[in-house]
Amino acid sequence: MKLHDVTLVLRPDMPTWPGEHPPRVEPLRRIARGDGANVSVLTIGDHTGTHVDPPLHFIDGADGVDALPADALVGPCQVLGYEGDDHISQSWLEGAGVAPGIERIVFRTRNSARWIDPDAGFDKDFLALDETAARWLVQRGIRLVGSDYLSIEPFGSGKLGHPVHVALLRAGVVIVEGLDLHDVKPGPYEIVCAPLPIRGGTGSPARVFLIER
Numbered sequence: 001m002k003l004h005d006v007t008l009v010l011r012p013d014m015p016t017w018p019g020e021h022p023p024r025v026e027p028l029r030r031i032a033r034g035d036g037a038n039v040s041v042l043t044i045g046d047h048t049g050t051h052v053d054p055p056l057h058f059i060d061g062a063d064g065v066d067a068l069p070a071d072a073l074v075g076p077c078q079v080l081g082y083e084g085d086d087h088i089s090q091s092w093l094e095g096a097g098v099a100p101g102i103e104r105i106v107f108r109t110r111n112s113a114r115w116i117d118p119d120a121g122f123d124k125d126f127l128a129l130d131e132t133a134a135r136w137l138v139q140r141g142i143r144l145v146g147s148d149y150l151s152i153e154p155f156g157s158g159k160l161g162h163p164v165h166v167a168l169l170r171a172g173v174v175i176v177e178g179l180d181l182h183d184v185k186p187g188p189y190e191i192v193c194a195p196l197p198i199r200g201g202t203g204s205p206a207r208v209f210l211i212e213r
């Protein structure tokens with residue numbers, strides 16, 4: 001068994017979505033200052049680094065991150081390798097060799113190479129899913145879909161009403177974003193995706209492992 005930790009390391013100089021500040025870790029107690037322990041206060045956006053989107057992220061009144069079904073977050077997962085330069089579409093997916101019955105799919109694209117360079121800033125030209133791909137995944141009964149950049153949907157989709165997010169979240173598909181797959185080959189894995197159960201949370205950073213057997 002080989003364990004792949006595909007979580008981005010949280011650090012103050014990491015790339016974040018425009019307008020969202022990176023994580024801040026401030027000392028609350030320090031042994032060096034005479035305190036009994038080292039304790040910090042963490043301030044972090046709930047869509048920072050590797051994270052999940054619950055339905056509430058784009059649908060007011062819908063379930064928050066604490067209501068995500070745990071059995072969707074853990075289980076068999078297929079990593080699909082994508083070599084194209086356009087956003088991922090239904091027509092590509094139809095020929096991609098998606099395993100019958102698979103309920104969790106993660107896309108490894110050229111985006112993952114961005115994570116090798118610790119100084120790389122936010123890149124709005126990342127690859128994502130188009131609307132036809134989102135609908136196809138919903139029709140196939142996919143329960144979790146993962147992307148290797150900070151959104152599952154092309155940059156600038158706000159003016160269209162974020163149709164990819166809305167289609168997936170309306171169907172109860174868990175979206176995982178910000179996966180670092182640069183060291184992971186396409187194929188079958190088991191995924192363990194563990195967001196924090198923040199009550200009514202609009203998102204949560206997650207620790208994500210891919211288990212190769």
Ligand SMILES: [Zn+2]
Nearest residue numbers: 047052053177
């Ligand atoms: Zn997100």
